[in-house]
Amino acid sequence: MIGFLTPLWLIAGIAAAIPLLIHLLRRRIGTRVEFPAVRYLARAEREHSRKLKLRNLLLMLLRVFTVLVIVLAAARPVLRAAGTGHAPTALALVIDNGLSSSLVSNGQPVLGALKDRAREVVRRATAEDKVWLFTADGAIAGGSRGTILDAIDRLEPLAGAGAPARAVAAAAALVRQDARQEHEVALFTDAQATTWRSPVILGDVRLRVFVPSSPLSRNRGVTSADAVPVRWTPRGAVRARILTPDSATYRITLDGRTLARGTAGRDEEVAVRAAPAERGWTAGGVEIEPDELRGDDVRHFAVWIGAPPGIAVHAAVGEFAKSAIDALIQADRVTSGNDIAFVPVDEAVRLPALLVVPSDPVRIGAANRALERLGVPWRLGPLKRGESAVRGPGARDAQAAQRLANVSATLRYTLIRRPGESGEVLATAGGEPWIVRGAGYVLIASPLLPAATTFPIRASFVPWLGDALSHGLTGTTGSVVMATPASAVPRPAIARELEVAGGARLPLTADTLQAPDRAGAYFFYRGGTRVGALVVNAEPEESVLARLGDDALKATLGTRQVGVAHDAPSLAAMVLSSAPRRSLLIPLVVAALVLVLAESVIAGTGVRRAA
Amino acid sequence: METMRARRADMIDPATIAALGHIELVARWIVDGFLAGMHRSPRKGFSVEFAEHRPYQPGDELRYLDWKIAARSDRWVVKQYEEETNLRASIVLDVSRSMEWTGSPARLTKLAYAERLAACLALLFLRQRDAVGLIRFDDSVRTVLPPRARSAQWKRIVTALNEGGSGRASRAPEGLEAAGRQITRRGMIVLISDLLVEADSVLRVVRGLRGAGHQVTVLHIMDPAERELPFSHDAVFIDSESELEVPASVAEVRAAYRTTVGEAIDEWRSALSASGTAYELISTDSPFGVPLRRAFAARQRLP
Helix, strand or coil, X not given: CEEECCHHHHHHHHHHHHHHHHHHHCCCCCCEEECCCHHHHHHHHHXXXXXXXXXXXXXXXXXXXXXXXXXXXXXXXXXXXXXXXXXXXXXXXXXXXXXXXXXXXXXXXXXXXXXXXXXXXXXXXXXXXXXXXXXXXXXXXXCCHHHHHXXXXXXXXXXXXXXXXXXHHHHXXXXXXXXXXXXXXXXXXXXXXXXXXXXXXXXXXEEEEECCCCCCCCCCEEEXXXXXXXXXXXXXXXXXXXXXXXXXXXXXXXXXXXXXXXXXXXXXEEEEEECCCCCEEEEEEEEECCCCCHHHCEEEEEEEECXXXXXXXXXXXXXXXXXXXXXXXXXXXXXXXXXEEEEEHHHCCCCCEEEECCCCHHHHHHHHHHXXXXXXXXXXXXXXXXXEEEECXXXXXXXXXXXXXXXXXXXXXXXXECCCCCCEEEEEECCEEEEEEECCEEEECCCCCCCCECHHHCCCHHHHHHHHHHHHCCCCCCCEEEECCCCEXXXXXXXXXXXXXXXXXXXXXXXXXXXXXXXXXXXXXXXXXEEEEEEECCCHXXXXXXXXXXXXXXXXXXXXXXXXXXXXXXXXXXXXXXXXXXXXXXXXXXXXXXXXXXXXXXXXXXXXXXX | CHHHHHHCHHHCCHHHHXXXXXXXXXXXXXXXXXXXXXXXXXXXXXXXXXXXXXXXXCCCCHHHECHHHHHHXXXXXXXXXXXXXXXXXXXXXXXXXXXXXXXXXXXXXXXXXXXHHHHHHHHHHHHCCCEEXXXXXXXXXXXXXXXXCCHHHHHHHHHHHCCCCCCCCCCHHHHHHHHHHHCCCCCEEEEEECCCCCHHHHHHHHHHHHXXXXXXXXXXXXXXXXXXXXXXXXXXXXXXXXXXXXXXXXXXXXXXXXXXXXXXXXXXHHHHHHCCCEEEEEECXXXXXXXXXXXXXXXXXXX
């Protein structure tokens, strides 16, 4: 089969009509010349007419063919010669080793079948091919066949979904840059529908997909497990959701001991209340009986457990604030006591304290003096009136941000940080700090009155207040960061180290950190004290094993040349199967030269003979 | 040697020397130059009846030198006799329209070349005391000058050469027949033509003349462009005589044309040779000395 590398040049083939037109129109001559020896001319044409016609026809054909051959050569034709091996190929293998590939089907993990097919492809590669191996965790391996085979042997299922779509896109981009004739990406995947939800744009690259045809079992898995609230004082609850087609037996553990057992029905949320004796940051889990996909049979959570803090509420903080504290006392989240003061700033004499600005502007001067006396690195600036939207800390603390949604401030003071001092901003109003937190204090820049802000009349105010009192002011600051395996997450400001498996602690210096690649509950440390937890669990969608059909998979993988195979022979017929392309440029150039030479010889024959 | 040849008028480019003067003057230069190149006087036909003396000219044979006069008066004179002409020649000149053509402005037309050549031949004949006549023809016989050996004949010939012509056809047979009628005893007939005529009729007359004992010489005048077809563009080629029109792509037909012209020349040569007729192909870019020498050689073969 012949193809063209620059087919647009074929349009220039129209030029082949020029010699033909000249040949047909050559008798339409306008010039008239007096020439006495016309009788010789007439005799020459009469006697040599047959020869002249033949010569003219031959010259015309030679010129037409010369133009055609030159045009063909410019279009750079290539001939695919079948039956002589395969063309040198830049081949990227992408193995989707996400959690779902650990499914055991027909007595063998799905990943095992994917690896077997990948090995077969690698063994068919020749020294002229270039092979890379991409995996769902973003790792790339290149080198000799042996190196790639070793990398395949070492491949294990991930604890999460990974990013196979990103790996395929990266593989396509890499092979496209290679100078070899053929560019091919071979994807080995279980075609899990939740993995291939979004279209992948691959460009002009040939994609071959292997999807095992092994049957899918009815999977059971824990899709969520959370401590509610994240700080137990010491009363709290564990909420979990279990994916099961019928029912499943679960067990909830806390610090390794069984906290509860039970049976969950289909789509039923499990909620277990507890008041454990443990204290401090503690790891827990919700697990079910093992099935064919082990990776989602347990889901981890972390919780802080301790005594409720004693709160001393000043009368000037307002009725709404006092009512909220009463609700928290009734819920055992806080107690009456002197651990934390909830006071207007101008009345504060000690920390820790939850500070609100006084409702009377006259007291602002006293408030600033109190802040300075307490060592709080903020002072109250000018009063601002007018409604300002309140924004939470964003992705850094999604729960807090949600609680501050739709809150506005109509009377607030500008919070000015003292030079050289630090402080965490928990919320902004009109783009300026509105709630700030530091060692032993939380400061709100508006009075907790409906005339100043809508915050105290919102339903979210009570849980926010509970968290503010228990998180930020009890000396046990910190929070839970949720992550998927090997994903990048923001580092909590308070965290300095991360305790990983085996008890080792990794120093944290950057603003982000990479979560461990195994599921579990890991703890942040600061100065030898646990200050939070990093809970790593697989994506809940990984428990949904439904596969995409071939057509849907092709539609998702955005390339013009995509084929799907379900067995080894079909895959072998598709991958590394491009016949070698041989350029016809040199033969055509030679042919053009021969044609030009022949044309010159025939055109010049008469001249030499006459000479 | 080459420089000496180039100085001689008969070896100069025809167009160059033709531009120097009228036909009479040019013819004298050419013939003088031609004779200067001869080592021996071409003159023949001196008889025994003394007529007069004339001054010696270089080339005259010393045996006709009058030694007595030379001894007495120290003057060199040769003896001339009453009857010194033994040849009657007639020049038959084609003045048809086809002769009035040149392939290049730098060359003479065939007719201009032929007229000067005819004048030179006539002068050469007269210098040898031969009687020479002139017949001009196109579609009819335009001029008939019977052969005479007197010096006034030269003036008549030159005058006749300046007359018009250029009819649409070349009636060469009629011109040759007219020449045959002018020469009552064996003589010489020189046909100067581009031979764009019907060969059969010409050959028939030539054979008749040869049968009558005449020496016939045909000087075939051709322009180089008629042999080479050097045009670079396609055109409709028109023969102004016959009004024959032939469209041709020069590049395609040139080779065949050259072959055909070569064949036509060969046909003329072989047909004329078969009847004992001298044939010379003369190109209009050849110096006049070339055809003169050939015509002179033909004259020398006669008694």
